[in-house]
Structure formats: structure tokens, C-alpha cells
Amino acid sequence: MSDTLKVTIDGQSIQVPMGTSILEAARMIGGKLVPPAMCYYKPLKGSGGKCRTCLVAVTQGSEKDPRPMPKLVPSCSTSVMDGMVVESAISERVTEARQSVTEFLLINHPLDCPVCDQAGECKLQDLSFEHGKSFTNYKEERRDNEPDDLGDKIKLNVNRCILCYRCVYAAEQLCGTRDHGVLYRGDHAEISTMIEKSLDSDFIGNVIDVCPVGALTDKTFRFRSRIWFTEQWNAHRSCDKCCGKVVLHKIDGQIARVSARKNEWDEVEEWICDTCRFDKKENEDWTIESKRVPKSKSVQTLNKYSDNSQSVYVKVEGLGSERPKELE
Ligand code: SF4
Ligand code: FES
Numbered sequence: 001m002s003d004t005l006k007v008t009i010d011g012q013s014i015q016v017p018m019g020t021s022i023l024e025a026a027r028m029i030g031g032k033l034v035p036p037a038m039c040y041y042k043p044l045k046g047s048g049g050k051c052r053t054c055l056v057a058v059t060q061g062s063e064k065d066p067r068p069m070p071k072l073v074p075s076c077s078t079s080v081m082d083g084m085v086v087e088s089a090i091s092e093r094v095t096e097a098r099q100s101v102t103e104f105l106l107i108n109h110p111l112d113c114p115v116c117d118q119a120g121e122c123k124l125q126d127l128s129f130e131h132g133k134s135f136t137n138y139k140e141e142r143r144d145n146e147p148d149d150l151g152d153k154i155k156l157n158v159n160r161c162i163l164c165y166r167c168v169y170a171a172e173q174l175c176g177t178r179d180h181g182v183l184y185r186g187d188h189a190e191i192s193t194m195i196e197k198s199l200d201s202d203f204i205g206n207v208i209d210v211c212p213v214g215a216l217t218d219k220t221f222r223f224r225s226r227i228w229f230t231e232q233w234n235a236h237r238s239c240d241k242c243c244g245k246v247v248l249h250k251i252d253g254q255i256a257r258v259s260a261r262k263n264e265w266d267e268v269e270e271w272i273c274d275t276c277r278f279d280k281k282e283n284e285d286w287t288i289e290s291k292r293v294p295k296s297k298s299v300q301t302l303n304k305y306s307d308n309s310q311s312v313y314v315k316v317e318g319l320g321s322e323r324p325k326e327l328e
Helices: 020-031 090-105 123-131 166-175 208-209 274-279
Strands: 006-008 011-017 057-061 084-087 149-150 153-158 180-183 190-193 216-218 233-237 244-252 254-260 287-290 311-315 320-323
Touching: 006 020, 006 090, 011 020, 020 057, 020 153, 057 090, 090 123, 208 216, 208 254, 254 274
Parallel strands: 006 084
Antiparallel strands: 006 011, 057 084, 149 153, 153 216, 180 190, 233 244, 233 287, 244 254, 311 320
């Protein structure tokens, strides 16, 4: 028996190792057929299966049992079977389901992108852009919670949270203990700390990077700049707690924010410690490696970079600043 399984997604076939999920197989093929994922996060064990944005249609279960699966299935938590045939971007049923899930995720969202620090790198913003509807059926009052503090460096805006559980898994798996989680059930469910306990761990800052929306943001960077106005640099330092490899976000040459490096799926490549993230904001703390072009496609990168990932900034006479060449 072969160790690999054949799966066909939107007409494209690939051999994948046993145990691969449909979502991971789609990522191996790449392109438009890759389902969006708001809760699945490969580096975090147990993630996925919460948000339903990754739904796909299985039109043939396997070579042995070719019957289709009656319902759409979450691609992040459904394993590939040999001979499986899947429809993702080409299926009208899937397109409609993704639109409805997007509308559902947005019903309690404050839609405050103009003042939200996550704008430009928000996965919900990207999801609405690619899979959203231009209207909502929701007429009821939206949730309206006061922002909260998770310790002295992290801000929690509960009304932006989509309850993906990524931060809960990150705290549990990176910090050993966690002092926050999901309280209550159903439409009352919310991320919270019991009695506003501060989160005391060298790696808790990673919850900011895994949060797909602006529910968890870096208090040291809030309201300092829109992300697309910062210059991003790969840099490293020698650190005894983490890999020390980060992205520096600079404004006028000064470090405004430090974050982990992410891959094209917006997943952290290597976790970083809070010392690197919050306490090393001087240029001499870091060795610069290269200018960074974000790997994922997002609102932030629109019109800013060419397809071969080379920066295409040009100097604009008299403005003393740079703007994308495409806008010339
Ligand atoms: S705070 Fe962010 S990471 Fe945590 S559950 Fe909510 S959306 Fe997910
Ligand atoms: S990404 Fe699959 S259910 Fe959320």
C-alpha cells in the first residue's frame, strides 16, 4: 500500500502523506483554491474546527467509497482519503456558505477598522474583502464591551473577538499556565481573565501575533501608526529565551513595534519572548538583516509590492516620502 494519498481539489491533484488535512493539502497546491482559516493555526496543537470559514464540499469521499459527503466539511479538521475529490473555490455552495459564515462572524463585530490597530493585518478584514457580502441581515444591537487589560502590555477588546481560541492554545502551550480563557457559553461567551489577573509569562506576548483580529493588541504600539506606514525589517539579536529573530516596524527610523516573523499563511515562524517584543526598542539592540516584504496577501500589501516580491517604492519629488510605483 502506498504511503501517500491522492486528493483532487478544484481539479488539481496532489499526493499527500497520510493524515494530511484537506486544508493542508490545498495549501500545498496553493492559489485561490486554498480555503480561508480563521481559527486553524498550524503551530498550535488542537486549533481548528471552531469558525467554519474553511468549509469545502467533498464530492467523492474516496476511491473505495466514492459517495459524496452530504454536508460541507471543515477542511482544517477533515483528513484526506485516497481518491478524494474536493470542491473549494469552484463550488457555489461553498461560496455561499463562506459568505454566511463571514456575515455570522461579523454580527457582533464593532466594524471599527478606521480606529483599530489591527487594520491592514486583520484576517477578518481580509475575509470580508474576499468572501463577505455587501449587506448584513443583522438588525439587533451589537455587543459593546469596554476594553480590558491583559497585564500591562496587552489590550483586550472583547467585542472584536471571534472566539477562535488561538490565544487560549498559545497561552497554554507556550506559557505553561494560563490565566485567561473563554467564560460563559453561546452568545454570552467571551475571552476574559478571571478577576483581571495579569498574565505573567515571558511568552504571553505571542497571543498578540496569533489573534486574527484586533481583540489582542500591543499596548506599546496602539494608536502610534497605521501598519502600512511603518517600514518593516527582518532583524535579530542574541537572546537566551527565544530565537531572537523578529520583524522591526519602524517609524522615521525609530522602532515602534517588534513582532514575530510570519509565513504566507500568517502563522508565526518562531515564537519570540516578551523581552525582545516589548523591551528592546533601541536600534542598537538589533542587527538588521533585510527589508521585509510581508509574505501574506492582505489589505496591507495591496499595490505596494510587485508579484516577484520586490519592493517597488519610488521617491516622490517634493513630498519627501515614498509611494508605490503602481500609483504613478
Ligand atoms: S482574543 Fe483573538 S485569539 Fe483570542 S479567541 Fe478572540 S479572536 Fe481568537
Ligand atoms: S479554520 Fe477550519 S473551522 Fe476554523
